[in-house]
Amino acid sequence: MATGRTHRPATRSRGIPEATVARLPLYLRALTGLSERSVPTVSSEELAAAAGVNSAKLRKDFSYLGSYGTRGVGYDVEYLVYQISRELGLTQDWPVVIVGIGNLGAALANYGGFASRGFRVAALIDADPAMAGKPVAGIPVQHSDDLEKIISENGVSIGVIATPAGAAQPVCDRLVAAGVTSILNFAPTVLSVPEGVDVRKVDLSIELQILAFHEQRKAGEDAAAAEAADVVAPVVRGGAAVDRKGPDGDMPAVMPA
Amino acid sequence: MATGRTHRPATRSRGIPEATVARLPLYLRALTGLSERSVPTVSSEELAAAAGVNSAKLRKDFSYLGSYGTRGVGYDVEYLVYQISRELGLTQDWPVVIVGIGNLGAALANYGGFASRGFRVAALIDADPAMAGKPVAGIPVQHSDDLEKIISENGVSIGVIATPAGAAQPVCDRLVAAGVTSILNFAPTVLSVPEGVDVRKVDLSIELQILAFHEQRKAGEDAAAAEAADVVAPVVRGGAAVDRKGPDGDMPAVMPA
DNA sequence: CGATGTGAACGTATTCACAGCG
DNA sequence: CGCTGTGAATACGTTCACATCG
Numbered sequence: 237m238a239t240g241r242t243h244r245p246a247t248r249s250r251g252i253p254e255a256t257v258a259r260l261p262l263y264l265r266a267l268t269g270l271s272e273r274s275v276p277t278v279s280s281e282e283l284a285a286a287a288g289v290n291s292a293k294l295r296k297d298f299s300y301l302g303s304y305g306t307r308g309v310g311y312d313v314e315y316l317v318y319q320i321s322r323e324l325g326l327t328q329d330w331p332v333v334i335v336g337i338g339n340l341g342a343a344l345a346n347y348g349g350f351a352s353r354g355f356r357v358a359a360l361i362d363a364d365p366a367m368a369g370k371p372v373a374g375i376p377v378q379h380s381d382d383l384e385k386i387i388s389e390n391g392v393s394i395g396v397i398a399t400p401a402g403a404a405q406p407v408c409d410r411l412v413a414a415g416v417t418s419i420l421n422f423a424p425t426v427l428s429v430p431e432g433v434d435v436r437k438v439d440l441s442i443e444l445q446i447l448a449f450h451e452q453r454k455a456g457e458d459a460a461a462a463e464a465a466d467v468v469a470p471v472v473r474g475g476a477a478v479d480r481k482g483p484d485g486d487m488p489a490v491m492p493a
Numbered sequence: 494m495a496t497g498r499t500h501r502p503a504t505r506s507r508g509i510p511e512a513t514v515a516r517l518p519l520y521l522r523a524l525t526g527l528s529e530r531s532v533p534t535v536s537s538e539e540l541a542a543a544a545g546v547n548s549a550k551l552r553k554d555f556s557y558l559g560s561y562g563t564r565g566v567g568y569d570v571e572y573l574v575y576q577i578s579r580e581l582g583l584t585q586d587w588p589v590v591i592v593g594i595g596n597l598g599a600a601l602a603n604y605g606g607f608a609s610r611g612f613r614v615a616a617l618i619d620a621d622p623a624m625a626g627k628p629v630a631g632i633p634v635q636h637s638d639d640l641e642k643i644i645s646e647n648g649v650s651i652g653v654i655a656t657p658a659g660a661a662q663p664v665c666d667r668l669v670a671a672g673v674t675s676i677l678n679f680a681p682t683v684l685s686v687p688e689g690v691d692v693r694k695v696d697l698s699i700e701l702q703i704l705a706f707h708e709q710r711k712a713g714e715d716a717a718a719a720e721a722a723d724v725v726a727p728v729v730r731g732g733a734a735v736d737r738k739g740p741d742g743d744m745p746a747v748m749p750a
Numbered sequence: 751c752g753a754t755g756t757g758a759a760c761g762t763a764t765t766c767a768c769a770g771c772g
Numbered sequence: 773c774g775c776t777g778t779g780a781a782t783a784c785g786t787t788c789a790c791a792t793c794g
Binding site: 257258260261262264265266286287288323324325326328330332338339340342343344346347349350353354355393394417418419420424426428432434436438439440441442443444445446447448449450451452453454 | 514515517518519521522523543544545580581582583585587589595596597599600601603604606607610611612650651674675676677681683685689691693695696697698699700701702703704705706707708709710711
């Protein structure tokens, strides 16, 4: 960023922090729930609880968008829904293509929340000729030969990749070449894309592994039965605690995977 | 991150930063690829490229695990695979249950990467009696009446929720009561769980909304055709820039969602 | 009065740059 | 000499606490 010492908070800078952006959909969902129940206003405290964050964070997040609350009262639900929707770009409809209509792709196509909020499944694409023409979630699957044509004719800028890992990068390259600039990747691969293209990944096994890490740690700490004490915890797992390299756990010749 | 209302201090676990833990699976995947190709050693530079991070970050991450490299040479692939696997708790097999065998649940059950690395689908559970007994991915679906029994008999501590949003919290409560302490939630809801239970969420529509935000921004900046200059960018979208509340964009009576 | 909005303090994560070692 | 490992510097994110204003 500009190393600017913007003296005045006058014109609020562009640049909503990424962490805030990632929470806006959460707030929006909570607000939509309130809206459906015809709740007119919420306090930061209530809304924060509904979204699973703390209220200071929520207020700070909203402060980046502007002053949309009323002191002593709270936030107008409908107004906030609109402002956040607008900020997220959901006042327009984004056509999306899903590439790779296997189990997962089909599940995504059938996912309801898709069509509801600002997104529309413009096309389903698969490399298997046998799939072509078959309807999934009411939408006929098209063959990947026509990928470029489909992208450009529908003005698609967001693509979802649900192919096997091996196909993901080639598919990604074709999507990008055809004009897609945002990609949601469900394939377990690192995609490389040119500057200016956004990639987000959703990876089941990574999430599980992170859970396993904490799970393992819990099991280790259960032995100590320590609560509230965070200073001790000698970490008994295996042999020595995190030490220098060396023969603590001898390395088996055969890996589990 | 634990999404529950229990604000976990995180300072509790002396040791590896959360951000580092989240990247270990990435490194592990890259290393496994190298291992399969019988590559004996990698430099931080090469491995970082394969994992899609920069090398300084990777070295820092590894430094939390210990000194597993050789200066002037790099890292021994097999050795690192083992160390990371061990750190993530993948040297043991974690039995996992999937609750909610709809489109998504079935896709998850069929997901290969599941069984391969440290995880085993111990059971599939669904509330629909018609599903009971039907095999999905070779595993017979069991009725949710038996949830508690299934959890305890299989020693399950990790649960995957792939139910509709409305069912997620009740299912979560039952899982937790039965002994599950880590939950991967695919339902679009905030789950609240007691202290000590980890929840991670995977949410398609949130990811799409984040992409839409950036996509919208790109479209706005294309007009200015600005490159490298982040100082100017007056932001033309809508009417006035983020200002005080007021009638800038008038709020429509009907929301798109 | 009560809840927002926000500077300031604190904590975490990333990057830099180079000492240290094989 | 090259690459790892790491303190120091920087950037980013969260929390605190209270002035501010409807």
